[in-house]
Amino acid sequence: MNKFGDRIRELRKAKGYSLRQLAPLVGVGFSYLSKVERGRLDFDGSASESLIHRLSEVLSGDEEELLLLAGRIPHSIVDRIREEPELFRVLARCDGEKLSQLKTIALQPASSNERLSKQPVKPSKQTHRKDAS
Secondary structure, three states, X not given: OOHHHHHXXXXXXXXXXXXXXXXXXXXXXXXXXXXHHHOOOOOOOOXXXXXXXXXXXXXXXXXXXXXXXXXXXXXXXXXXXXXXXXHHHHHHHOOHHHHHHHHHHXXXXXXXXXXXXHOXXXXXXXXXXXXXX
């Protein structure tokens, strides 16, 4: 299964390009592009970030989606992980069901999320110590 290559092929065909037509537009040979689509690259098995960027531009694809399908982490996600490392550690520990619930909440329309954010926050059950100042 080669999700990245399949997605590139899908985008290429949607634009009406053959491999020979697309290859020069992204600066590679058509045989190399064929290997990309079939997941048959010799070295680490994935296209370079610069090629993925060029493919996303020419094929009007979502660059973050393509990077993720190629097994690469987009810089925007790396930056968010660095900003909120604890949040991502918590997410990494979630089981599939919990992640599915969180995804459903996160993908709700903005009006639903606004209603959620306006709900009162329940006080935590932790006991608070007074500062000894």
